[in-house]
Amino acid sequence: MAAYLQVVATKCRDGQMKEWKRKLLRKSTLVLVEVARTGSYRWALSFRRHxxxxxxxxxxxxxxxxxxxxxxxxxxxxxxxxxxxxxxxxxxxxxxxxxxxxxxxxxxxxxxxxxxxxxxxxxxxxxxxxxxxxxxxxxxxxxxxxxxxxxxVPRQVSRRVLFADVLPGGDVEALTNSTNTATPQGRRDKAMLLLAARTGLRPVDISGLRLQDIDWAQGQITLAQHKTGALLILPLLADVGKAIADYLLHGRPDGVADEHVFLRSQAPYVGLSPSSGLYNVAAAAFARTTTSPRNGTGHGFRVLRASFATRMLEDDTSLPVISGALGHRGIASAKHYLAADDTHLRDCCLDFAGIEPRTARP
The missing domain is CATH 1.10.150 (DNA polymerase; domain 1)
Incomplete structure (x- = not known):
């Protein structure tokens, strides 16, 4: 292997090979050496910079x-x-x-x-x-x-206020039922989509959910939120628990030491990335159902979180209760979802009594 790497380095130095290819061949060689020496390969970055x-x-x-x-x-x-x-x-x-x-x-x-x-x-x-x-x-x-x-430092900074991306209840059900539960990946995706739709968990908390966070006997999920560090206790609803159990028993790779509930469907079998991994799951569900939020263009798990909060508002749930369910530190964070509650916003409209417009001039 050392002699091979020397030949590769010489070809690169002589202009017969690009630098990127030299690095690729070197990395491949190191992988083979580690497998030959240990029988396995540890997936990790070769170089870490602070x-x-x-x-x-x-x-x-x-x-x-x-x-x-x-x-x-x-x-x-x-x-x-x-x-x-x-x-x-x-x-x-x-x-x-x-x-x-x-x-x-x-x-x-x-x-x-x-x-x-x-x-x-x-x-x-x-x-x-x-x-x-x-x-x-x-x-x-x-x-x-x-x-x-x-x-x-400026005291005031302009900020665009965007509507929350939300879905009607029927579209949410279509998303959660769009996966192919005959495959391990489909079982995993259905469990994650249901968990987001029924609890409003943040994507980072869904990807970070661990096996010990689920109390099957008490029927609840207890986790420390990634964003705030605060403890959040949620009920393990029947359909959510059934979907997670189906994945754990028939879809999750066996013999994996990783404690995350949801793992990659291909090696290395580790927890999913909250940014790319979870977004791809949600985006694929949106593509299968050809649905889009009524107030925006988002196609990630946050749409399910916003839809969950909006449904609670439509059911006359108070803001403190919504904030508690979503794991907010205060009700101010939940006010963002008020703009998506069209039904109750109409009740706030005022007529022109007492402030009638002036008669237009001839």
Whole structure:
């Protein structure tokens, strides 16, 4: 194998082979060597880079201290990661502006950083990005590096308000019944779609669901939410439990050490990715049924979550109850779904009594 890799490297050096092909052949060789030595292959990235490797020696310690400071702010994990990503982007860009240290930062640099971020983020995401900039400024001020930076951060950021993508009840049932339950993948997909449609779980929590989270004796699901870290207890409804049991008994690969309930249908048999893996499952169901949300164009699991919340609103369920079922920290997050409740919105319409329009001039 070593001699073979040497030949490959020589061909690449002499221009007889592209670099990408050399890397591919090298990787394939290493796989075969590991299988020959151990009898199996461990699926893992060959090279791992730290996200902060893109920072120079001046700003990397600032970023690492900022990340440690975020740990003590009692923020959700995803929020800390987002703030760290925005901070890392700014600190990597500052040397291009000529800023050589955090102590040399001025309000004009922060204002320029916000403009720089505006070229990288969509308008709907800039509100969160500006909040991350404000948090970074607070850290720099509290650590004694700078003063007066927060005043340079805009207080108001325009944000597009989009309607929630929802489906009527009939279309939801069509989605959940569209899978081919004669196959292991079909059983898995049906269980995930039903779980989303009946409970409104976030996609990341569906992919992260573990075997020990299901209490079959008590008929409930207990899990720590990925976004908030808060404990969420949901009833294990009959059709959901039946679908999950059918997958576990007749569809889930045997002898797998991974504790996730839902696994990839092909090797390596590991938990699904909440972004690509789950989205592909939902998108395929939408394609099979040719259904589309009435207020949008989404085709992911979040449409089922929004549809679940909207059905609860249509059934006169109070916002605190909806927030609790969806795992929100407060009712403000559930208000987003009010715009999709056409029936009750019509009840809020006012007539023109007392504010009649003026008679048009001749």
């Amino acid at each position: 996200p902060n490797d893109a920072l120079d020696a001046v700003f990397r310690p600032v970023q690492e201290e900022f990340e440690s400071w975020l740990e003590g702010q009692r923020l959700a994990g995803d929020t800390r990661e987002l703030y760290a990503t925005v901070s890392r982007t700014i600190l990597a860009w500052l040397p291009e502006r000529g800023v050589t240290s955090a102590r040399a930062l001025a309000g004009s640099d922060i204002a320029a950083a916000v403009i720089f971020l505006g070229g990288r983020y969509k308008p709907g995401s800039m509100r969160t990005a500006v909040t991350a900039v404000r948090v970074l400024c607070r850290f720099l001020e509290e650590s004694g590096r700078c003063t007066g930076l927060a005043r340079a």
